[in-house]
Amino acid sequence: MKKAATIVLVTSLWIQSGHAEGLTIEQVLQQVVDYYPSIKGATLQVERAKQDNLRVQSQLGWQLALRGGATREYTLLGTTVDTLRTIGNLSKLTRSGSTLGLQVERRRDESAITVLPTLPNPLNTTNVDISYRVPLGKGKGNPAYAEGLTGANVSLLLAQAEEQRLYDQLAVQVIDLHLAAKTTLERIHNTEQSLDRTQRLQKYIKSKSGLGIAEDKDLLQVAAQLNNQRAQLKALEMAWAQQEISLNRLMGRPWNSRFEPKTVADTPFPGKGFDGLFKEVAQHSPSLTSAQARLTLADSTIKTQRDSRKDKLDLVMTLGKRSRVGITAGGSSYESDDVGSINIEFTRSLDKRGLNAQLYQARLDRSIAIQDKQQTLNDLRYELASLLAEFRIGQTALEAYYISLKSEHAKLNEALSRYKQGRTDTSQLIQFENELSATALALALHRIELQRRYYKLVLLRGQLWKGIVRPTMGLPGVDVEDEQKG
Known part of the structure; x- marks a missing residue:
């Protein structure tokens, strides 16, 4: 019990101390990109792939x-x-x-x-x-050299696609962690509001109890409600402390740095039609880039294998x-x-026979690449359609949540008025308070889910990276000894 009390005390001090800096998803993502080690490895792979083209071009040198x-x-x-x-x-x-x-x-x-x-x-x-x-x-026509150039370009495209895939995976992770932290803070805020309303009710009942109007069971019911809400609040504060440390670690900040996840105020529905949006998605997709690169390489390989069969x-x-x-x-x-x-x-x-087998394998590789490209296009099309439908329905449902919250407020105020007149009991009042709290929380969580759909749609179109500055790395120079030998 003493250990549990210590954890709760430390968590409370964590929540209450310091000034929390507000950070949006874009700001968190920028800090993560600046710090994340795996990004640097992918950048080096891209630079390495760029050298393949020079290596192939050197075949035409003296x-x-x-x-x-x-x-x-x-x-x-x-x-x-x-x-x-x-x-x-x-x-x-x-x-x-x-x-x-x-x-x-x-x-x-x-x-x-x-x-x-x-x-x-x-x-x-x-x-x-x-x-x-x-x-x-x-x-004739030097198909081996042409295939070498194609292979070098394909290697570069695959390295760039892998780099972009890593960036996108990192963005998905940041979006999920950021919105999960925002969800925890909304739950804390909702619990604090419920706690404040319950404390006001307890104060009112105690004033009536002094006059002999309220019963002991009313005080016990309110006390039980308060204890439950306080326990929930401490559990949420502990979860938030863990999430804040995790995000600080991802951004490379000190573990005790304070910040508060902020969401955008406006999440407008895209103004373009489906075809225009899908064009953006296809241009950005690393999977589609990889599939197209493999198809290009397969076409080049077929030409080379055909040439190898000639006399x-x-x-x-x-x-x-x-x-x-x-x-x-x-x-x-x-x-x-x-x-x-x-x-x-x-x-x-x-x-x-060996040459024919190699040509047949190249044709099979091309068929596989075509199937992969088509499957990727279908997956992207359905993913975009799903996000658009969820986003549109989510915007429509938001108004319904506001109306429901307004009704719950009116219901609780009316029940409180009847309670003061002695026409209802404490248990019903607590029930209505819980329903109001649940509706307010549902509205907050729905707004967060709407933010999630919005950012996933922005990421799928490649728009999220327009405001993010990708880090540049100092690349290793030419070895002096090797240069002298060359």
């Missing part, structure tokens, strides 16, 4: 390859031939799928003994070739120059030749 070596050979005569060879290759893949290449080869051959005086020793050979490879079959037919054109410089017994020698060639290269896969 590629440099160098190799070289030295060899020593022994002839049948026991002499040695030393060879130094260096080859450099510069190539570039174009957007159309063609490949432009430049190859330079430098070679030096030197024998320990010159067999024939007319043969140069040492001999320096230089070969320069420019080549251009044009795919006429498989690879490879390449036209290769080469233009080059050969030069040989050496020293003979009669002096130095120099020879130079211009060369050129046109070649056709053909490759066919004799077993295409």
